[in-house]
Amino acid sequence: MPDSLSPVGVRHLEIAADYAGQRLDNFLLRELKGAPKSLIYRIVRKGEVRLNGGRVQPDRRLQTGDVLRIPPVRRAEREEQPFRPSPGLAEQLRAAVLYEDREILILNKPTGLAVHKGSGVDYGVIEALRALRPEETFLELAHRLDRETSGCLALAKTAAALRLIQDAFRAGQVEKRYLALVRGYWNHGPREVNVPLRRNLLRGGERMVEVMDDGKPAVTRFSPVSLFKLASLLEVRIATGRTHQIRVHAAHVDHPLAGDDKYGDAEFNQMMAKQSHLRRLFLHAHSLNLPLGGRDIAVSAPLDSELKAVLDRLQPAGRRRS
Numbered sequence: 001m002p003d004s005l006s007p008v009g010v011r012h013l014e015i016a017a018d019y020a021g022q023r024l025d026n027f028l029l030r031e032l033k034g035a036p037k038s039l040i041y042r043i044v045r046k047g048e049v050r051l052n053g054g055r056v057q058p059d060r061r062l063q064t065g066d067v068l069r070i071p072p073v074r075r076a077e078r079e080e081q082p083f084r085p086s087p088g089l090a091e092q093l094r095a096a097v098l099y100e101d102r103e104i105l106i107l108n109k110p111t112g113l114a115v116h117k118g119s120g121v122d123y124g125v126i127e128a129l130r131a132l133r134p135e136e137t138f139l140e141l142a143h144r145l146d147r148e149t150s151g152c153l154a155l156a157k158t159a160a161a162l163r164l165i166q167d168a169f170r171a172g173q174v175e176k177r178y179l180a181l182v183r184g185y186w187n188h189g190p191r192e193v194n195v196p197l198r199r200n201l202l203r204g205g206e207r208m209v210e211v212m213d214d215g216k217p218a219v220t221r222f223s224p225v226s227l228f229k230l231a232s233l234l235e236v237r238i239a240t241g242r243t244h245q246i247r248v249h250a251a252h253v254d255h256p257l258a259g260d261d262k263y264g265d266a267e268f269n270q271m272m273a274k275q276s277h278l279r280r281l282f283l284h285a286h287s288l289n290l291p292l293g294g295r296d297i298a299v300s301a302p303l304d305s306e307l308k309a310v311l312d313r314l315q316p317a318g319r320r321r322s
Helices: 024-031 036-043 087-095 125-132 159-170 245-252 266-276 304-314
Strands: 011-014 067-069 095-098 105-111 150-156 175-183 191-194 199-204 206-211 218-229 231-238 284-290 295-300
Touching: 024 036, 024 067, 036 266, 067 175, 087 125, 095 295, 105 125, 105 295, 150 159, 159 284, 175 245, 175 304, 191 245, 199 245, 206 245, 218 245, 231 245, 266 304
Parallel strands: 150 284
Antiparallel strands: 011 067, 095 105, 105 150, 175 231, 175 284, 191 218, 199 206, 218 231, 284 295
């Protein structure tokens, strides 16, 4: 294949079945190896990239038989070097693999690592893994986790697997369970929070989510696991996947998450940092169960040593009278 950054003229590619379901921007990043993402988005925005003869958005998912027009890209347009993960990040991601086969990869995502590149974020899990695994012809996020959240994260290694997982999410057949430490003594027992959420842009453009009557439906189920004098450890299941859903719903019922600097209680967070040495959001996706091609894949990710140490430092709550 010729150097994709050389002016080789307009190309028309027919999308093979192996790439069906992949986003256009991700396909172009692979096809035009070394081209910066900003260039990819620019040529799509200007209409230089055409799908079946028409303009297209970068998040469009390709289908078998689609015909894609790719314009010539000059080497002089290179704006940045391809991302190369540091040795430390590479080892961290290798150690994070919980399960892998020919169709799916499941990681125990570290806290503080975004799942993908975005505003103010130079790279994420998906960019790092694609750089570390150039032999993979297809690698896509099957769902998302917040940057501060750790735990089970699934990636599809084939277009067919991606479609199956996404269909399972839409049908409510995927079960994700989280562990969350919240402020105060949880005396509600199992509790479902069913209030709509809407995403707004506040605080100088920072993304925020609020409980709003005209928001999108959101359902979160909380169950107590361990009760302490200052905090409670809960298992959380979500019936919907809204941005920051667990964090906002927990704060809505007056039990904000420990270490949450966006929706939480600053005084409580300072106390947890001082007494229990908590330096991060205490939210961990500890299990994932999903159907894939007639089989069920169940994976769990235990709490890391940092979060276990936080729990060990908390004083258990005495038995309370009902």
